[in-house]
Amino acid sequence: MSDAGEGRSGRARIALVVFRLVMVVLIMLFAWRTYEETAIANARASGNLEPADAVVENRTEEHGRTHGGTGQDRTADWVYWHEVTLELRVNGELRSVAGGAGLDVGDHVEVGLWHGHVIKLDGYYVWRGWHSGLGGNLLIVCYPLVMGYLIALAVAVRIRTARRGGADVPDPADFGLEILFGIIVGAFTIVPLALVPAAVGADHPRFWPLVPVATGATAALLVMRRRLGRGQSTAARAGADDTDAGGAPARS
Numbered sequence: 711m712s713d714a715g716e717g718r719s720g721r722a723r724i725a726l727v728v729f730r731l732v733m734v735v736l737i738m739l740f741a742w743r744t745y746e747e748t749a750i751a752n753a754r755a756s757g758n759l760e761p762a763d764a765v766v767e768n769r770t771e772e773h774g775r776t777h778g779g780t781g782q783d784r785t786a787d788w789v790y791w792h793e794v795t796l797e798l799r800v801n802g803e804l805r806s807v808a809g810g811a812g813l814d815v816g817d818h819v820e821v822g823l824w825h826g827h828v829i830k831l832d833g834y835y836v837w838r839g840w841h842s843g844l845g846g847n848l849l850i851v852c853y854p855l856v857m858g859y860l861i862a863l864a865v866a867v868r869i870r871t872a873r874r875g876g877a878d879v880p881d882p883a884d885f886g887l888e889i890l891f892g893i894i895v896g897a898f899t900i901v902p903l904a905l906v907p908a909a910v911g912a913d914h915p916r917f918w919p920l921v922p923v924a925t926g927a928t929a930a931l932l933v934m935r936r937r938l939g940r941g942q943s944t945a946a947r948a949g950a951d952d953t954d955a956g957g958a959p960a961r962s
Contacts, residue, residue: 736856739849740919747839750824759822759829766817767804768797798828809836854897857923861892864927865934872938879938888934896926 753759772793794811797804800821805828813819813832822830829837840846865885872879903918 733856733859736849736852737860740853740856743840743846743849744919746827750827750829750837753824754822754829754835759824762800762821762823764798764800764805764819764821764828766796766810766813766815766819767799769810769813769815770795796831798831800826800828807831807836808838809834853919854893857896857926858889858893860923861896861926861930862889865889865892865930868931868934868938877938885930885934885937888930891933892926892928892930894926895929896922899925 772795792811794809794813796807796810796813798807798819798821799805800823803826805826807828810819810831819832821828821832827837829835838846840850865888869879869885899922900918903921
């Protein structure tokens with residue numbers, strides 16, 4: 711029985727290490743993509759995008775239709791959509807760009823580059839940001855998990871800090887409701903950032919990965935302040951009782 715228990719414990723430790731490594735990789739990818747978006751926004755604002763000539767090598771079109779509205783508000787009216795994707799040869803390399811409906815194969819265009827990424831096409835902003843390719847969509851899918859992990863990590867760090875200060879604080883697992891509340895707040899923060907891109911000063915919600923984590927972690931820490939305060943009060947009373955028990959002279 712003990713050998714079986716040790717085997718399960720070993721597998722659990724390995725799974726925990728793998729999970730933490732995956733989280734580190736995802737956090738680094740989010741940090742890099744956030745840096746990209748910030749640098750691109752700064753380059754656009756300051757006019758520092760690298761100008762280059764490009765040639766349209768290929769053009770594909772997709773057409774479709776869907777009912778208007780979403781969820782219970784869907785209507786019987788059809789909404790038609792049309793998307794054009796261009797393959798551009800820029801500095802000898804092929805780059806895929808969504809946009810350029812008025813262009814055809816063989817046309818020469820002016821593009822604005824940031825480290826090889828096509829940001830502008832004939833003066834129009836075509837960088838898709840977080841939706842650029844499989845990697846960007848994968849990050850969006852994994853974002854709730856990463857956000858929850860970072861909020862839980864912030865709570866654990868706060869608990870460790872309180873314990874070092876002498877507070878009698880429960881284990882991080884006992885703060886599950888506070889962590890869940892922080893995740894809910896962070897998730898709701900995504901909604902206005904996605905619906906109102908101007909809130910972050912961009913054409914699209916470029917910087918939202920930082921904001922929900924910050925608001926969610928702040929909410930979780932604010933909610934757990936009362937429990938931490940009670941733990942510190944308990945530790946202070948225990949310290950005072952120990953001092954009296956140690957032979958402090960009683961006052962008449």
